[in-house]
Amino acid sequence: MPPYDPSAFPPFAVTVDLVVLTVRRHALCALAVRRGEPPFQGRWALPGGFVRADEDLGDAAARELAEETGLHAQSPEGPSPTYGAHLEQLATYGDPKRDPRMRVVSVAHLVLAPDLPAPTAGGDAHSARWAPVETLLEQDDSRVREGEMGAPLAFDHAKILSDGVERARSKIEYSSLATAFCPREFTVGELRRVYEAVWGVALDPRNFHRKVTGTPGFLVPTGGTTTRQGGRPAQLFRAGGATLLNPPMLRPEV
Amino acid sequence: MPPYDPSAFPPFAVTVDLVVLTVRRHALCALAVRRGEPPFQGRWALPGGFVRADEDLGDAAARELAEETGLHAQSPEGPSPTYGAHLEQLATYGDPKRDPRMRVVSVAHLVLAPDLPAPTAGGDAHSARWAPVETLLEQDDSRVREGEMGAPLAFDHAKILSDGVERARSKIEYSSLATAFCPREFTVGELRRVYEAVWGVALDPRNFHRKVTGTPGFLVPTGGTTTRQGGRPAQLFRAGGATLLNPPMLRPEV
DNA sequence: GCAAAAGTGTTTAGCTTACACCCATGA
DNA sequence: TCATGGGTGTAAGCTAAACACTTTTGC
Numbered sequence: 001m002p003p004y005d006p007s008a009f010p011p012f013a014v015t016v017d018l019v020v021l022t023v024r025r026h027a028l029c030a031l032a033v034r035r036g037e038p039p040f041q042g043r044w045a046l047p048g049g050f051v052r053a054d055e056d057l058g059d060a061a062a063r064e065l066a067e068e069t070g071l072h073a074q075s076p077e078g079p080s081p082t083y084g085a086h087l088e089q090l091a092t093y094g095d096p097k098r099d100p101r102m103r104v105v106s107v108a109h110l111v112l113a114p115d116l117p118a119p120t121a122g123g124d125a126h127s128a129r130w131a132p133v134e135t136l137l138e139q140d141d142s143r144v145r146e147g148e149m150g151a152p153l154a155f156d157h158a159k160i161l162s163d164g165v166e167r168a169r170s171k172i173e174y175s176s177l178a179t180a181f182c183p184r185e186f187t188v189g190e191l192r193r194v195y196e197a198v199w200g201v202a203l204d205p206r207n208f209h210r211k212v213t214g215t216p217g218f219l220v221p222t223g224g225t226t227t228r229q230g231g232r233p234a235q236l237f238r239a240g241g242a243t244l245l246n247p248p249m250l251r252p253e254v
Numbered sequence: 255m256p257p258y259d260p261s262a263f264p265p266f267a268v269t270v271d272l273v274v275l276t277v278r279r280h281a282l283c284a285l286a287v288r289r290g291e292p293p294f295q296g297r298w299a300l301p302g303g304f305v306r307a308d309e310d311l312g313d314a315a316a317r318e319l320a321e322e323t324g325l326h327a328q329s330p331e332g333p334s335p336t337y338g339a340h341l342e343q344l345a346t347y348g349d350p351k352r353d354p355r356m357r358v359v360s361v362a363h364l365v366l367a368p369d370l371p372a373p374t375a376g377g378d379a380h381s382a383r384w385a386p387v388e389t390l391l392e393q394d395d396s397r398v399r400e401g402e403m404g405a406p407l408a409f410d411h412a413k414i415l416s417d418g419v420e421r422a423r424s425k426i427e428y429s430s431l432a433t434a435f436c437p438r439e440f441t442v443g444e445l446r447r448v449y450e451a452v453w454g455v456a457l458d459p460r461n462f463h464r465k466v467t468g469t470p471g472f473l474v475p476t477g478g479t480t481t482r483q484g485g486r487p488a489q490l491f492r493a494g495g496a497t498l499l500n501p502p503m504l505r506p507e508v
Numbered sequence: 509g510c511a512a513a514a515g516t517g518t519t520t521a522g523c524t525t526a527c528a529c530c531c532a533t534g535a
Numbered sequence: 536t537c538a539t540g541g542g543t544g545t546a547a548g549c550t551a552a553a554c555a556c557t558t559t560t561g562c
Contacts, residue, residue: 010307011265014348014359053264053357057348092346092361094268094311103307105268105359107346189540207525209542231540232532247523443513461552463515485513486559504551 012094013104016061017048017157019090019164020069020111022130023181023197028168029130030161031068032153039100040154044136046161047128048106061087061109068128071113074180085113086180090164098156106155110164112180133165169198174248176218179239185222187234188212201252211249217242266348267358270315271302271411273344273418274323274365276384277435277451282422283384284415285322286407293354294408298390300415301382302360315341315363322382325367328434339367340434344418352410360409364418366434387419423452428502430472433493439476441488442466455506465503471496 020031032044047068051060062073065087074084087109094105116130137158152158172178172195179186181194192208212219217240225233274285286298301322305314316327319341328338341363348359370384391412406412426432426449433440435448446462466473471494479487 009267009304012268012305012359013263014266014268050263051266051348054350056350057346057359089345091343092311094305094361096308096310105266105311105361107348107359187541204526205540206527206542206544211524213542227533227540229540230534231538232542234541250524441514458552458554459513460515460517460554465551467515481513481560483513484561485511486515488514501550 010103013102014051014057015048015104015106016051016057016064017046017093017106017108017160018061018064018068018111019046019108019161020065020071020085020113021133021164021168021181022113022115023194024115024130026193026197027132028165028198028200030133030136030165031128032131032136033068033128035154043151043154044131045154046108046157051107057089057107058087058109061089061107061111065111069113069116071111071116073111083184085111086177087111090160090167093156093160095156106160108160108164110167112168112177114181114183133161137162137165169251172198172249173251174245176239176243176245182239185224185236185238187226187229187236188219189229189234191219191237195249199251203252215242215245218245264357267353267356268305268311269302269358269360270305270311270318271300271347271360271362271414272315272318272322272365273300273362273415274319274325274339274367275387275418275422275435276367276369277448278369278384280447280451281386282419282452282454284387284390284419285382286385286390287322287382289408297405297408298385299408300362300411305361311343311361312341312363315343315361315365319365323367323370325365325370327365337438339365340431341365344414344421347410347414349410360414362414362418364421366422366431368435368437387415391416391419423505426452426503427505428499430493430497430499436493439478439490439492441480441483441490442473443483443488445473445491449503453505457506469496469499472499 018031022029022031031047033047035041035043035045047064049060049064049067051057055063065071065073065085072084073087090108090110092105092107096103098104098106136153153161168177178191178194178198181198182190188209189205191212192203192205195208196203219237220240222236222238224236226236227233272285276283276285285301287301289295289297289299301318303314303318303321305311309317319325319327319339326338327341344362344364346359346361350357352358352360390407407415422431432445432448432452435452436444442463443459445466446457446459449462450457473491474494476490476492478490480490481487
């Protein structure tokens, strides 16, 4: 079979962009990198990069994640049962004008990670930081201010980030994905504070406890306890095998 | 700003593939086209094609849909309030070996359409047809048979179709998307038979009726009635503005 | 009349909610 | 002792599941 005639279709550049979310100090935060070159030089953006010629999309996302954060991705399809950040494909953005240089299609991925030390900048980023998602998104309305974080995200990254946050918010409702924000061992209270941070609501600690401990396969007690949150020692749990939460956790009306 | 050096990144072909679902004779069916050229010549595949140089991904999907079926797509973001098929992005498939000719990244889209007359084949397809999704997918296990529909779908289209079906099955649970399978005006019983066909279960007609008519904004009575299903005349409804179904329709355990 | 599909009413079981209350630790 | 968070008990209210029953048509 003859190879394609490259003039028969338009060539695209394909990139992966990452929405890396974590919970820090009771706030949902995303990883942002400062762009070191045009376009949007000096502006904040989502980490990402070109997909290589012989690389699958998920592999490219995992590689970029490792380069930016050192995190080992734990893809749902991956065979390795090791502990790591949750990685899933989010959506693909291909507006012809989204990159002023040329036609770029970006396959965005969503990463949920436990709280990490300050990120290590790599590649073409001058610096990298965790910022609350509201901070990164609030600049995107009419009043565009200048300053440290005072400009909207580069490209269409505000839309991508917004879609990723919405995906995370809805998905922890009916899955055990919120545990991806927790360290390997965590308490029920820590898990509850994840929900509270992601949803921006307060949950009843008593009912939450009953709900998550009463769902078979959701949490597995490790036997240990901790007092790192103060108060009475709390049981430590690990995420169980159950990936679907049925009935779902109910997100209070806002 | 200088344009990119094309040698700085690998060039990709970008296509859209369509999972077009409908309900015909109590079965969930998908649109399949027969390939008229290699690779996989003569095999069934999902409709699709190359994204044009200045075309957004959703526009390309809508164009391919119109070419294959004559359907007018009703994208959620679209401003036009006209009646049409539901179109949304599904996922992107970019395994380096998914197309033997070259590197192709395919942005799959999901279309939910009311029952239609036999499709009109167009483009490079020798023919097109609706087929039950089980028929299209069951060939994909170990025993690969030959014959009319007896070969698995081309490329990774079985995986794409499977993902699309799963998306549709889960999304009608908590949204009003099932109405996209119905004509503009429909009865509660017709809507119930859509759920039954998509999920492959039997639902209690009495409880279903109470559920959908009791959810504010879900169904809007048009005032008319019909006896096209036999029996007592049934009220006709249109899809209401409510897009989220809360509490969700419960999918019985299987 | 009879079959068939559309609707309504009622009971029961399970789940969420709200909140009273107790437990175990550090300071 | 007291503050703090962890954890249990319980009653009220809502919802879904199951199913008996009535309504309105075509044949």
